[in-house]
Structure formats: structure tokens, C-alpha cells
Amino acid sequence: MKKITGTEKTFKQLLQNTKYSIHYYQREYAWQYKQVQELIDDLTDEFLIYYDPTHERKDVAQYGVYFMGSVVLAGRENAIIDGQQRLSSLSLLLIYLRRRLLGMGMTIATVDQMIFSESFGTASFNISVEDREPCLQALNDGKEFDPDGYGESVKNLYARYQDICDLFPEEIDDAALPYFADWLTEKVYFIEIVTETEQDAHKVFVSMNDRGLSLTSAEMLKGYLLSEVADDKRREKLNDAWKAKMLALKELGKSEEEDCIKAWLRAKYAESIRENKKGATPEDFDLIGGSFHKWVRDEHARLGLNSSDEFERFIEEFCKFADIYIRLKHWEWAFDKEQPYLFYNAALSFTLQSQLCLAPIRAEDLGDTIDRKILLVSRFIDILIYTRAINYRSMDYSTIKYAMFQLTKRIRNLGVAELAAQLGKEVTDLGMSIEGAWDDFRLNFYTKKYIRHMLARITDYVERGCDQPGHYLEYVAVKSKRPFEVEHIITDHFEWYQDEYGSREEFEATRNRPGNLLLLDKSTNASINDDRYPDKLPVYGSEKGNVLSAALVAASYQHNPRFLKFMGETGFDFKAYETFGREEISERSNLVKALALALWTPDFDDLAVMGK
Secondary structure (H helix, E strand, O other): OOOEEEEEEEHHHHHOOOOEEOOOOOOOOOOOHHHHHHHHHHHHHHHHHHOOOOOOHHHHHHOOOEEEEEEEEEOOOOEEEEOHHHHHHHHHHHHHHHHHHHHOOOOOHHHHHHHEEEEOOEEEEOEEOHHHHHHHHHHHHOOOOOOOOOOHHHHHHHHHHHHHHHHOOOOOOOOOHHHHHHHHHHHEEEEEEEEOOHHHHHHHHHHHHHOOOOOOHHHHHHHHHHHOOOOHHHHHHHHHHHHHHHHHHHOOOOOHHHHHHHHHHHHHOOOOOOOOOOOOOOOHHHHHOOOHHHHHHHOOOOOOOOOHHHHHHHHHHHHHHHHHHHHHHHHHHOOOOOOHHHHHHHHOOOOOHHHHHHOOOOOOOOHHHHHHHHHHHHHHHHHHHHHHHHOOOOOOHHHHHHHHHHHHHHHOOOOHHHHHHHHHHHHHHOOOOHHHHHHHOOOOOOOHHHHHHHHHHHHHHHHHHOOOOOOHHHHHOOOOOOOEEEEEOOOOOHHHOOOOOOOHHHHHHHHOOHHHEEEEEHHHHHHHOOOOHHHHHHHHOOOOOOHHHHOOOHHHHOOOHHHHHHHHHHOOOOOOOOOOOHHHHHHHHHHHHHHHHHHHOOOHHHHHHHOO
16 A cells, blocks of 8 residues: 545535545445435534624634544545545535525625536536436526436435435524524535545545444443443343344334434433533433433433343333334335324435334333324324424424424323323413415425325325325335326416516416426426416326326216215315416415315314223
């Protein structure tokens, strides 16, 4: 191996006006929501420790630093051998910050120069991968981009950028944003390791990752707990049980065993959480998110771990909750009609679901009681998500984690009837409702994913109400040969409707109301996207449409006894329309509101009794 150099560098020093390559045989950009969530949460939490609204930007120079680990580079091409996942994700964060700053009428030259740089009059991205350029260019320019037809890296980059938009905390508002950008670029550090040859870079990478196996927090927790069990035979039996649960959790995916322990400890034992303000110190919730084995050791007396028997009980309790956690994950990933809300909520990336669902469950609870508690909590989350979305309230992790932790404590160890009553009170205490906010609810960048899922749920509900198969899973499928999109009934041609609408803004506001929206598969949507309403009706009433689109067509009310029966039993005011203007959109929006209220009106008492 030839010469190796290691240099401490800030994020700015690493990326500003410097080009990097990623060779074709390197792994794809593979980060998922969970990894980006942890990155955003770690960075913003660290920044908020130091930020004070009374500071001037120059005060950021005195803020603390954050270490992002090492980056291994090779040769004259600056090929990234280790670190592309972090650098690619951080580049997406820079693009997000740049778009936000531009929206404020502001630019920070350093941020721009870290994203792209110019050579011979041509600007190009500093992390240069040819097939990623169209996606990054669209994101950087604030334009629409369709990742279909691109490879895994491009699809993941596009999806993770949307995640960053959702996850970035409201606490870092427009006033704080330039401060955060300065801190990110100047106070986040790396160790840059550079080798002369690519072969040497790979040797460094292997030696850094393969030499020795550091014990995980889960393994250190096991060691501590078992060391306090006095009886050898009991210790051996508990060790076998722990190992079996760890194996089952690892089969779910990377780090699931640690995620399970965090969810369990937060759900059952954590009492405090750090406030989002300057100087706030990490509390139970935050410490569990890091070295939870150390937290358990430090808090053993408060956890009731004072004798061998109590340590045995603690391990046995974990094993039970691990089994429940595994069931929760399977319900999140595969739709089950007995526990549908877990799937619905996971599809909208609600990541605190396991913690909340475990909170009311007691160690002595049996199967039916456990299932009813999970059903009640997941139903509450379902109602919470749509109530907040319709009221334009953020659901990002950093915004809601404090409130969800307080809720975790309020529902901890409640019986089924008590839980139902408490969740009903929680809905009332939200101080917001679907009905109260409906008239202002519109399709926009923030609400797009919620409206897509809402229309999927409503369409599926009407289908099943008409004794037809429901197609919810097809409507929300991400990887599909026939993906579904939100379709505007009235086409985006303001010039066609100028007599009815006084301005383009008024036209857009009406056009984006829920009553003007449907779900259609992408190819059908594209084929009629530019048509006038009367020309769309034949498609809406055909097999290319669905029950909601067909309801716009007069023929759907003839010789259709199941649909007519559904209308009669529910009182939903479906109507066919020959023309579709402002009044019709208003009527149709009221219909969609009635359907939404049927789906998201609290029913906790019924669920507690029926269990289904």
C-alpha cells in the first residue's frame, strides 16, 4: 500500500468547488426513509442545542461541531469508495436548503458552490454521476421530475428528497434557516482519507469495516442484564430466549433488533424528552435513541431492577414485547383486514407507530386484549394523520415526536375501555377537525401524498360498499406496472374558463379542491389529461375508470342496483354532471367531505367492544 493521508475537513472544505466521482460498479444509492430521518434528526437536534433567535449569524462560529465520520477517496478522479450514501444524502439536504433560501429571496454562495461548480462556462454537480444528473437538475431547479424508467439510485434520490421536505423540522423556520446552513457547512466535520490508488482505497475500506466486531447496544444490554441473573440454569435459558428473539428481529431487516428495544423502552419506561430549545439536555427518550444499554444501567433502580428476579422479569418482558413488535411489523408491511390501520399509517411513513401501540399493552395481557389495544391506537393514528393533513399541520418526525411521547405516557398500561375513552378525549383535545378545515383544503405539494391515499381509501370504501372488490392496494402501490395518480377533472387550461373565474389564482384554488380530483392509472391519466370535461366522461364511465369517476356519468345510475342500494343506505349524494363548473366542484367536494367523515370519524367505543 502506498501513501495514505487523513485530513480533518469541514463539510464546506470537502465539497466546495470540488468534483467527485462514483464508479459504475459501486453500490447504488440505497438509503431509505429511516436513514434520512436519523440524519435529519441528528443534525437538526444538534443545531438546536446552540441556536438562539437573538443570535447574529456571526455567532454560529461559536456553536459546537458535529462529526460525520470518515470518507475514503481514491486517485486523481476523487472516486468515493466509502461515504457516498452520506454525501449523496447531504447533497440532497443542500439542494433542499437552496430551494428554501431562494423562496425567501436569498442565496448563500457557499451552499451553491457545494452543490455544483463551473468549469469552462459549464456548471455541473460536484458529485458527478451521469444517470443521476436529470433528477438532481430538476430538484435543484424546483421542477417536476418523474423517476419512472430510471434505476434504483435515481428513484431513491428522488424519494429521499421528498422525505427531507417532510422531515425538516418547523423549529428551523425561515429566520433560523441561514444559521442552520452556516452551521451545516462550517461546523459539520469529516475525516477525509485519500489514497493514491483505488486498490489501496478498497484495502482501507475493508480494514476499517472488517477488523473486529464492535458490540452493538443490544448485545451490551444483553450482557448487562444476564450478568445480574444469579441462577446459572435460568441465565442459560434466558440467554437462549434472547438470542432467538434477536434472530427473529434481524430477519425483519437491518437494525430492527435495536429499533424494537428502543420502541419498547420508550413505550414502557421513558419519562422525559428533551425540549427543542437552546441548552436543553438529552432526556430519557433521547438517551434511549443512542446508547440504550447505558441508559438501562444508569436507571436500573427506577426501572425496578434491584434483584435477580427482577432482571429475569425484565428479560422475559422484552421477549414478549419483541414478539408483539414482530407482529406489528408484519401488519405494517402486508395488509391485514383485521389490523388495516397499521398498514395505512406505515404507508404514510408514520414511524412512531410501534412505540405508541406498545404503550398500553401490559406484560400480562393476552392475545385478544393485545389485538384490540393495537387496533385502537392504530385507528387513532389514522384519524390523527388525516385531521392534521386537512388542517395543514405537519406530521414530520421532529414536529410530532414530543406530542407523541406525551401521548405515549398518557395511554401507558391502560385497559381496553380506558384506552378507548382516552383516545376519544385525545381527538377532542386536538382542537381541530376535518369538517372545520375542509373548505380550505386543497391539493398542493404538502397534501399531495395524503390526498392520494385519501382518494384510495374513499374509492375502496365505495367499491366495497357496492359489493365489489376493493382496490386500495392497487391504488397506493409504489412499484406497479399500472401506477395510479391524482387526476384533475377540470383540465389546466385557464383560458377555457376565463368567463367563470376572475383570475388564474381563483381558478387554481377551485381546481385543486377535493371535488375536482380522482385517482386514475398513469396511462389513462396521460391520455385524457388535456381533454375537455365532456370528452373525459366516456373514459370515466369505462373500465379504465373506477366507481368514483363513473359516478360522474349518468349511465352509471341505470341498471346498477348495488350502487343505488349503497346510496340509499348511506345517504351519500352522488350525482352525474353533464358540465363541471364551480358549483359542481363545490357540490362534489361536499360529497367527498361526507365520505371522508364516514371514514375518519372516531369510533373507538365500537372498536373496543367489537374488536374489528
